[in-house]
Amino acid sequence: MRAAPARHRVTRGGEPRDAHQGWPASDLLTSAGAGKPGRHARKDAGIRSPGNYALHVGRVGALAVSLGVGFAIASAAQPAYADTGTTSGGESSAASNDSTDRPGVNRKRGPRTATKPSVTEKADETVEEPELAEPGTPEPVQDPAEAVAEEPTDTTEGRKDRPRIQIDKPLEVQKAVTVALQAAPELSAESVAPVVTDTDEAPEQTPVIEVAPAPAIEDAKPAVGTVTPKMTAASAALGTQSATPPNPLDVLVNTMMAWVARQISHTFVNRTPVAGPIVYEQNVLGQVYIDLNATDPNGDVLSYEIIQPEKGWVYRDLISGKFVYTPWALVTGQPLVDSFKIVIHDDTEHLPGVLGQIQTLVETVTRFLGIAQADNLTVSIPVTVDPVYQAPPLVTPIAGGGHTIGGEPAHIVSTVDIVDGDSVGLKRVVIKIATLAQVGDALAYTAPADNPVVGSWDPETLTLTLSGSGTLAQYEEAIKAVTFSATQGALLVRGLSISATDEDDVDNIAPGFVTVGVWPAPTLPPLVTPIAGGGFTIGGSPAEIVSAVDIVDGDSGRLSKLTVKIVTFAQSGDVLDYVAPQGNPITATWNAADFTLTLSGAGTLAQYEEALKAVTFTATQGAALVRGLSIAAVDEHGIANIAPGFVTLGVSSPTRYVPLVTPIGGRSYTIGESPVKPVASVSIVDADSSHLQKVTISVTTFGKSGDTLSFAGLPGNPITATYDAGTRTLTLSGVATKQQYEDALEAVTFTATQGGWTTRTILIVATDTDGVNSSAGALTVSVW
Structure with a gap:
């Protein structure tokens, strides 16, 4: 067995030497x-x-x-x-x-x-x-x-x-x-x-x-x-290394054999690549280095496909093998949250052409049978980039008007401005009395409507903490609602620090600073200067007690109470009344026993002046007796005027005008026939009254038993009638206008049962609402 053809090959021929054909x-x-x-x-x-x-x-x-x-x-x-x-x-x-x-x-x-x-x-x-x-x-x-x-x-x-x-x-x-x-x-x-x-x-x-x-x-x-190669001690010990480089043919053969082994493994028993654990590391510029730690169980060569994120860009560092996430912009304020995907491929060495199609078919079958797994793995990688820079909030307050000891709490600021370069809200504001604090100093907070900020006061450290997630505008509104009060330490200007923490937990570099002046309790009393009204006529309409008034206070612009009292020639039936003007917060109470009207409630000097001009006087008696009225004021600090204002009110008798009744008659009546209206027309005049309360009609001269006057009433007319047969008098009564009484008189009817061929005389007397009776008006009725 060998991996390459022999370099020298010798062909032998002839007979075998010594009977040996080969060499064992x-x-x-x-x-x-x-x-x-x-x-x-x-x-x-x-x-x-x-x-x-x-x-x-x-x-x-x-x-x-x-x-x-x-x-x-x-x-x-x-x-x-x-x-x-x-x-x-x-x-x-x-x-x-x-x-x-x-x-x-x-x-x-x-x-x-x-x-x-x-x-x-x-x-x-x-x-x-x-x-x-x-x-x-x-x-x-x-x-x-x-x-x-x-x-x-x-x-x-x-x-x-x-x-x-x-x-x-x-x-x-x-x-x-x-x-x-x-x-x-x-x-x-x-x-x-x-x-x-x-x-x-x-x-x-x-x-x-x-x-x-x-x-x-x-x-x-x-x-x-x-030149003879030598084996070093290390190579002799390892048995596989020497000073000479490896044979390129051996390297090529081994590489090819490894490639073939990987192809066989990938085709028949492929395993999906494995990723993790994912390791993150961020540098000072906001780039995040991500180590995917991906491996392939089959030893296949891996390649990576990056699906780019929305808020940044990702590339793979070829030296370290790490993925580098770079945000599109410098991250400030809130952390940047993003994600992207990486597709890990282990099919890089897939065979091409017909062999590749066969390999794909085999892979499909083995995966269907559950022997092999998918080539690629898609990994979703979440990324959170911590802010590189976070801007601190800046608080710029403008001082309020100061506080007077014993007075109402004063707002610590008239206005305030809060800005933050990378946040739209705050998490906390701490207001502390930092300089010249005195025992009794306090900060209070009442949350405005729909404002989520809450307050907590610590009297030990003289610190008010406003907390809660709110916008910059909501915290500005909350700071403007903070008030200061003191019980001592007049003329000592308090210094207040205002520290803010934004929603990213970044504190302001330097706190805002504002001063609150503390003034001593005021001692100047108010002064009331009234001008009398026109007087009152008994039985007439209520009269205003003053036509004008002026109230001043050297150290206060508000009053808490004002009393009006009838101090001279008060009579039973004298009454002071008050109807509050529209939009005026002052209320009133009347004490008939001591003839005193009390106006009370927190109001400005102008509001008390308006209320005083709305006070009226009425009386039922004591004409020609001039009433004397005192007006005393107490300012918002509880200091009363030294001398009250004083005004007089004249009471006079009413001027009486007698009503005048002028009837027109001349009607005649025939006994046994239908009733007739004795008054053809009538006129009633009264110079000082528009209403009458009673009218009487009487049959006087030649009146006979059986003579009758009657009134059946009119629609919409309040007048009613009663007839006295003994005196032959018909009484019309009820407060009504002169016109209504004229209509009633013209509706009165007359009948008789005897005394024909005589003329009856009828008298008409009117009484106005002042109780004044008119002279009698006369008319005649002929009876046949």
């Missing part, structure tokens, strides 16, 4: 004859040239190669091919006989001539004979790598060609033997290692090879000027 390996272990040297060792012309001995180790090399290559192929399970010459049946028989009588044969080498190798074709084989030196001439020093094994010349006719094993490089023999020994431990180096010995025989005598009992493998010592 056993001949190498026997001498040529009694007292003769080994077969292949020779000494030419008395000159010992170790370098020439390598020319005659062909058969030993052949044996070594046979063993080494055989064991190597058996252990590697790689195919080789056999190259044998043509051999006749006679040669087989001769070879068989040669094994019995070869030990006693004495062979002699024929004369040699110094000729170039000749090439002779016979039976499709080429014979190349090496150049031989003349007898007695020292052989030139040759490189052992160029040495070739020689065969004794055999001119016996009828001998056919025999297969030959030719070794070109002795050092490769050693390597092959070493590989064989490693592959088959039961063989020892001593059993196959030849030792070349020199003899003192004449050059004509054929050299022989003696096999030592158990020699160690030694390097040949070349003569001066020769």
Whole structure:
């Protein structure tokens, strides 16, 4: 078995020499004859040239190669091919006989001539004979790598060609033997290692090879000027390495055998590539190095197909084998979350053409049967890129108006601006009273409507923490809702720091700073200056107590209470009333026992001025008695005016105008006929009243028993009627307008039962709502 054709091939002919058609390996272990040297060792012309001995180790090399290559192929399970010459049946028989009588044969080498190798074709084989030196001439020093094994010349006719094993490089023999020994431990180096010995025989005598009992493998010592490969101690220990480079043919054969093995494995029992664990590493620029750790159970060559992500670009570093994810833009603020896919191919070495189609068919069948698995594996790789830079928030507050001790809490800022280069929201704001803090100082927070930010006050550290996920605008609104109050430390300006943390947990570099002025409690009282109204007429409409008023306060712009009291000439029935103007928050309570009206509620000075002008006075008696009213104010700090305002209100009697009734009659009545309306028309006039409360109609002159006045009522008219037959008087009553009473009078009817041929006199008297009676109006009715 061999991997390449023999370099030198010799064709023999003629009769078998000494009945040997071939040369069995056993001949190498026997001498040529009694007292003769080994077969292949020779000494030419008395000159010992170790370098020439390598020319005659062909058969030993052949044996070594046979063993080494055989064991190597058996252990590697790689195919080789056999190259044998043509051999006749006679040669087989001769070879068989040669094994019995070869030990006693004495062979002699024929004369040699110094000729170039000749090439002779016979039976499709080429014979190349090496150049031989003349007898007695020292052989030139040759490189052992160029040495070739020689065969004794055999001119016996009828001998056919025999297969030959030719070794070109002795050092490769050693390597092959070493590989064989490693592959088959039961063989020892001593059993196959030849030792070349020199003899003192004449050059004509054929050299022989003696096999030592158990020699160690030694390097040949070349003569001066020769180049002989040597095995180092390390290569001798390993048994597979030497200083010379490997044979390219061996490398090619091994590579091809490995490729064939992979193709067979991939076709019949392929396994899908395996990936993981995936290892990530990010550099300072935001690139992420991804080690896929992909392997193929069959040892196939892997290739990779990258399906690019949306937010970046991925390539494979050919040096490290890692995949490099590069974002499209520098990552700031929030981490960048992305993903991409990698398709791992193990079908890179797939056969082309018809063989590839057959391979694909076999792969499909084996996968269908569950013997093999898919070629490729798609791996989804999530990527999270940490921000390279995160911008801090910046808080810029503008101070409020300050706080007055004892007053309402003051807002710490009038406005505030928060910006962040890479975030749209905050996670936390910490407000702390940092300078000149006093016991009793406090920060309070009331969350605006629909604002998610909540507050927490720590009195120990004088810190208010606003927390919760909110936008920058929501935190600005929350800071503006924070108030400050104090109980002492007037004139000490407090310093407040405002620190912010954005939604990426990045704190501001420097906190915002704002000051709050603290002022002492105010001591100036309010001052009320009223101007009296026009007075009140008993029975008339309510009168306003003031026509104008002015309220001032030197240290406050608001009042908390204002009282109006009738302090002089108060009479039973006197009343102060208040109807709140629209949009005015002030309310009122009336105490009739002490004639006091109290206006209360937090309001500005202007709102209290408006409320005071809405207070009215009424009375039922005490005309000509001027009422005196005091007006006292208390500001928002609880400080009352030193002297109250004062106003007077005149009360007068009403002016009475008598109603005037002018009826028109002249109707006549015939006894026994239908009733008649005695009032054909009437006019009622009253200069100070638009309404009447009563009208009476009486039959006076020539009235008879049986005379009757009646009123049936009118639709929509509130007036009702009652008739007194004894006094022959009809009373119309009810508060109604003068027109309604005129309509009622014109609807009154008259009847009589006796007293014909006389004229009745009828009188009409009207009473207005002031109780004033009119003079009687008269009319007549003739009775027939």
